[in-house]
Amino acid sequence: MDKNGRRNLTLICVPIMDETVDQMLLQVKNAKEQGADLVELRIDFLKNFNENDLEHLIKNSCLPTLVTFRPTWEGGQYDGDESKRRSALWRAMELGADYVDVELKVADEFLESISKNKPSKTAVIVSSHNYQSTPSVEEIGNLVSRIQATGADIVKIATTATDITDCARILQVLAHSQVPIIGLVMGEKGLISRILCAKFGGYLTFGVLKQGAVSAPGQPTIRDLLDLYNFRLIGPDTKVFGIIGNPVGHSKSPHMYNPAFKSVGFDGVYVPLLVDNVPNFLRTYSSPDFVGYSVTLPHKMAALECCDEVDPIAKAIEAVNCLVKKPRDGKQAGYNFDYVGAIEAIEEGLQDGGSVAPVSPLAGKLFVVVGAGGAGKALAYGGKAKGARVVIANRTLESAVNLASKLDGEALSLDELDNFAPEDGMILVNTTSVGMKPKINETPISKKALRYYALVFDAVYAPKLTRLLREAQEEGAIIVYGTEMLANQAFRQFEQFTGLPAPKELMREALAKSIEKSAQ
Ligand code: NAP
Numbered sequence: 001m002d003k004n005g006r007r008n009l010t011l012i013c014v015p016i017m018d019e020t021v022d023q024m025l026l027q028v029k030n031a032k033e034q035g036a037d038l039v040e041l042r043i044d045f046l047k048n049f050n051e052n053d054l055e056h057l058i059k060n061s062c063l064p065t066l067v068t069f070r071p072t073w074e075g076g077q078y079d080g081d082e083s084k085r086r087s088a089l090w091r092a093m094e095l096g097a098d099y100v101d102v103e104l105k106v107a108d109e110f111l112e113s114i115s116k117n118k119p120s121k122t123a124v125i126v127s128s129h130n131y132q133s134t135p136s137v138e139e140i141g142n143l144v145s146r147i148q149a150t151g152a153d154i155v156k157i158a159t160t161a162t163d164i165t166d167c168a169r170i171l172q173v174l175a176h177s178q179v180p181i182i183g184l185v186m187g188e189k190g191l192i193s194r195i196l197c198a199k200f201g202g203y204l205t206f207g208v209l210k211q212g213a214v215s216a217p218g219q220p221t222i223r224d225l226l227d228l229y230n231f232r233l234i235g236p237d238t239k240v241f242g243i244i245g246n247p248v249g250h251s252k253s254p255h256m257y258n259p260a261f262k263s264v265g266f267d268g269v270y271v272p273l274l275v276d277n278v279p280n281f282l283r284t285y286s287s288p289d290f291v292g293y294s295v296t297l298p299h300k301m302a303a304l305e306c307c308d309e310v311d312p313i314a315k316a317i318e319a320v321n322c323l324v325k326k327p328r329d330g331k332q333a334g335y336n337f338d339y340v341g342a343i344e345a346i347e348e349g350l351q352d353g354g355s356v357a358p359v360s361p362l363a364g365k366l367f368v369v370v371g372a373g374g375a376g377k378a379l380a381y382g383g384k385a386k387g388a389r390v391v392i393a394n395r396t397l398e399s400a401v402n403l404a405s406k407l408d409g410e411a412l413s414l415d416e417l418d419n420f421a422p423e424d425g426m427i428l429v430n431t432t433s434v435g436m437k438p439k440i441n442e443t444p445i446s447k448k449a450l451r452y453y454a455l456v457f458d459a460v461y462a463p464k465l466t467r468l469l470r471e472a473q474e475e476g477a478i479i480v481y482g483t484e485m486l487a488n489q490a491f492r493q494f495e496q497f498t499g500l501p502a503p504k505e506l507m508r509e510a511l512a513k514s515i516e517k518s519a520q
Helices: 021-034 051-060 081-094 104-115 137-149 166-176 188-200 222-228 253-263 279-282 302-304 312-317 337-350 374-385 397-406 448-452 469-473 482-498 502-519
Strands: 012-014 036-043 065-068 099-103 123-130 154-160 181-186 203-204 237-247 266-276 290-297 322-325 332-335 364-368 389-394 410-413 426-428 453-458 477-482
Touching: 012 021, 012 222, 021 036, 021 051, 021 104, 021 222, 021 469, 036 426, 051 065, 051 081, 065 081, 081 099, 081 332, 099 104, 099 502, 104 123, 104 137, 104 312, 123 137, 137 166, 154 166, 166 181, 166 188, 181 188, 181 203, 188 237, 188 266, 222 253, 237 253, 237 389, 253 482, 253 502, 279 302, 290 302, 302 469, 322 448, 322 482, 332 482, 337 374, 337 453, 337 477, 364 374, 364 448, 374 389, 374 397, 389 397, 397 410, 397 426, 448 453, 453 469, 453 482, 469 477
Parallel strands: 012 036, 012 203, 036 065, 065 099, 099 123, 123 154, 154 181, 237 266, 237 290, 364 389, 364 426, 389 410, 426 453, 453 477
Antiparallel strands: 290 322, 322 332
16 A cells, blocks of 8 residues: 555546536536546537637646547547647647547557657557447457557557446456556446456546536446545455345445445455346356355345355245355355344344344244245245244235245235234234335335234335334334344345454444435
């Protein structure tokens, strides 16, 4: 780590894409305040551009500048005269821009024309953009050679991800490059390339000032790079973790694990992994650097099939929510901590926050599970393992019957749930998405039926206080939030990933903050 607390030399560049010079300079100041290393002045976005604008921008920029004048034929905004464009780039070099970007298609001609008088201060980035796909490693290697042959100081290759495995090829090229290289994969499925380039030696990455205000698809915000992914702390030895899902953008997990890694000094980064095919993903990222994953919808069953070893409860539930590559032999081990997380939270609720007695407080209780999907199965098996009598109520009765039959339990339709009251003091757990944002006024059971329950748990965690939990509380039941399940299973995963005790308070706070932020 250097004296500024950095583990890598990869720069963060903020693209500036405004219509006037004054707006641009304001954003440059903003970028500096946010911690950027340099700015890319996208002068193709300026209205009525003239070369005086360039002078004003370069001379008044408080950060090093990369000047890009991207033509429409390479995905930019400029569709005017080509000689005007090249003369602006040349002028930018004369004015002392730190970098200029020249597209590969015109690079030979441009660099030849300036070869005798190239200002030594400016580094020329020769760039190639592929908005359709990511070629093979061989093809990317050939592209790097072609770019190098132009005399480029820095090679830039941006491709498009049609699958997350496309990023692996660009990262591989970065890792083996002998020349300064920017390698990024565009699109939502390319996100990890923009973060992990710091591990594999990329020259720079782009971070935007505002979510969505991107110059290329998939760019994260500079705040996320620095605060969420601890970009400056990523280095060659950093281990990679993440959440495999589809969709996965809403996941709270990176908000919990990254600050937790940082707080215990563990050299890891945790990223969202938008995966289409789990076996392909695991095969592609097979190096020991890629260590462990949380698994969410719809991949919990597929993940199970990829395991060399599965813990018995995950096998029974037929779902894995945590994959860890064993350092000893590289074998893939699968676990299900959803079950542990939820059951622990319910037991703690029944013990009124006290430590859980050797005999579970669930033993002998009637345990009514609403839902028979992944979370439903996990809770039902968990309740059974703790000695509860299990009842499954589900919209599709057949799934309830199937699950109940495996657990010597009873099955109900959702309609029957409202009149199900064989005894007082029952436990109710909702494992359906009913009541989840945005449909926050929905609930799986009528309020009057809740009076028979001593404790109600809701797996839904957005909002934290669902209608079900509010009404249960009004009826005098103990309530347990879905966030507790999320937090408890994350503690277990953290311990599997790092071998260290989880910083529970910090992770809880990070989760609460992230949920609050997404509710705004
Ligand atoms: P899943 O496998 O797709 O199962 C969904 C279940 O919900 C099925 O039983 C389904 O019934 C039922 N369902 C869906 N929409 C319904 C509706 N409109 N009315 C009645 N029933 C409905 O999903 P899952 O992984 O179990 O997740 C379910 C919920 O638990 C989600 O809200 C998820 O966010 C939450 N969860 C929370 C945590 C946590 O840590 N707090 C962890 C995992 C899951 P059918 O069989 O009839 O389709």
